[in-house]
Amino acid sequence: MNTTTLSPPLPAIERPWAPKLRDSGVLWEIARAIGGGPFHVIHPATFADNLGDLLGALAAECTPGTVYYGKKANKAAAWLRECTRPGAGVDVASVPELAHALGNGLRGESIGVTGAAKSDGLLWLSLRHRCLLAVDAADELERVAALARDLGETAEVLLRVRPPTAPASRFGLAPDHLAAAVRRCAELRDAVSLQGFSFHLDGYDPVARAELAGELVGLCLDARTLGHPATKISIGGGLAVAYVAAEDWHRFERDRHDGWFHAGRNPGRTYPYHQEPVGAAMVTAILRHDVGGAPLADRLRAAGIELLLEPGRALVDGAGFSVFPVLGSKPSGDHLITTVAGLSMSLSEQWKGSEFLPDPVLVRAGGPRDDGERVRTSVVGSSCMEYDVLTWRAVELPAAPATGDLIVYPNTAGYQMDKNESGFHQLPLPPKVVVDGTGWHVDTDYPIQEIR
Template sequence: MGLTGADAPAGAGPGSRGEHAGTVAAPLPAHRDDWEQQVLDDPQLLGDIAFAVGGPFHLMYPSRVAANIRGFQQVFTAAGVSGAIFYGKKANKAACVARACATAGAGVDVSSTGELVAALSQGIRGADLLVTGPEKSDDLHWLAARHGCLVAVDSLAELNRLATLDIPVRVLLRVLPAASASRFGMSAEELDQTVTAAADQPSISLVGFSFHLSGYDPVPRAELAVQLLDRVRAARAQGHPATTISIGGGFGVDYVPAGHWAAFRDEVNRRWFHSGKAFESYYPYSFPEAGPAMLAAILERDDLAGRLRKTETTLAVEPGRALLDRAGSTVFRVQGHKIRHEHGQPYRVLTVDGSSLSLSEQWFDSEYLPDPVLWPAGAGTPTPTVVGAATCLESDMLSWRRVPLPRAAVTGDLLIYPNTAGYQMDSNESPFHELPIPPKVVLSQAPGGRYRWALDQS
């Protein structure tokens, strides 16, 4: 069944849409890698996986993770700066990602004994693990110290607890940025006290400082890193090694083309969403300086790269989402559909075999916006479509926005949400209704260029 008005151009002004102006959502097609296109073009692969798994699943392509790591490494090399990369494991717990980090020369940032053990099991050495988080448990301290991990210390009390282990341990001191209301990190006075206290603990090796900033602006990251170089020099004067500054994560990801994102922001309104839903904010899905390019911008600001070289200081980064860019997708099967009308316009409501807990922007009371892809491809009438989950919750919607699908979806079709590896998979999943959590399916390229798959080990 075709839906009248569904093919109105997304960028057209209100006058071109007549009395129903603004009811058709602007498309937000995701950037697509060759591997993704090849998977979508394969007439059997996705259908075979869906048949074998029997429910929703996540695709993972770890080769892309390795390529993203190389992108950050190349920026450090080009700037002549000693760099260290620690993958923020909380962004996705797939074993194949940790294995990709091990083979590509990246470390892993962990915050629990479970994450630490999982990283070790995939070949990450203890020396390449950064242990973060507030007031870590005694068990985590002991395990980290035994394996020679680098520990980001959040308070003087935590430093003292580490010292009682009487095991040599390397530490970073986490800094509370000025004017920040964060519960994490230490103020300038607390840092002074902790630096002094560390000098009296023979088992403690103070190797530097770390911080985390919210948002995605490179400027404050560079400015705070420059300020911390003064602390590095002062710590060295007190006899500490102080070789490293970690600037944390927050490296943006470019999901959709800039023009499409601008059209969405300029025209978004409640009529684009089921039941007139509105959200206060969205992730910036188009990012002009994403991932490695943002690192390059940080190093260029205030000649941070030159200052790091002059002081022989290593810059550490802790990207999560940015190392997972285009490294995975999430696949649901359409279970049914119906028609609804709002503002005099019809649109399709799909129910799929999973829940919005697998698209965890809902964790932030927001919407995951990159357009899902309908598989198999086929001709038809462009159809505005919202996507609901297979649960009893009215609020459980994967896509509140009326996504302009190229044809009307029917039962048995697959809906592929692109670029979901970073924080979308598993960050917020639960077996609600005793529905199984979607498994992760790892793709690798076989001889001849085709793709084969296996279940992830996690």
């Protein structure tokens, strides 16, 4: 093996259930039942743990709040059923997403509807179920008010603020338009109730989120002088996740070069696969940050304001992995090319010109054994496209992958599984398989028939 171009390992941080399942016969049972194609495994109990941790972080700082699952992160129905607990909800941005949430037991009052330029159909259904609407523009506010009057409803809305750090963003209301919208909500009070304000920030900085939330506390207090309730602030999503250990990530970033990657395709930009703080610890950092001489939690509590969170990736962290059956391998210079069943569109980071970097795991047919020589390989999909590549980096595996083996990508539930999935070549979309304490089953959209 040529060690001059050998990239260091990037083993994924995993929850105990995942390697335990990989090492059991259950994975092969699922693979046989699926019939030779790729599939995703999801673990709702881990989602429930993550949700409990976020709710616990709010409670520990005595901060009333709601955690809305950002549904776009993963389409599975199984997550939604975990969001029916007190303090939880779902964030949606389309009619199908809203209908899916309602069909899985969410009440409208527990659903937040975001996204810019919503269709009349989405607004109508949201108002019928009394969802919380994030309004992105002045014309949308007028449409909401008109539809609410027609329905005899009062729309509960948040006004989305354009972050001062992103003045060119196409999302949110600029300061002068925001002030006008607050006044307009007062004029529309027969049809609109201004519940507060929302924002979304790029990146994963807890300080930026705390400081902008602190500014919105002042906006809420000002809005109350016009008779608005103004008791809610949503800080959106962007709760950080750590996929790999700090030392592994720092070494990888320090030494990375083109020779580690097939065809020299070293991505210019990737997700920061190690970050701190993450998940619930990031929520704690936000709430404890000093804004205006007091921790944000104290400012919120004193003003009687509820904090809303809209995490996606952080809630499904550690809650799923993706499995691709091996079709064969062949040499390519100093490494192999391993072809798997399925497409790289089922590992969506590649389709952003980036790379999903945590190491895949080889699960060998017949069980683990030490009869092979360690090899480096990239992993490619089975389509006719040169750029259908799941892993450009030549990763080290314990043996050459053989037909019938499985390549497992850990911790893929956050955006990777279905954001860019496609039926190209008329291939079926990989199913999501739910594993729980009683066995496994394919994820189903609506659970009514399962209720006894």
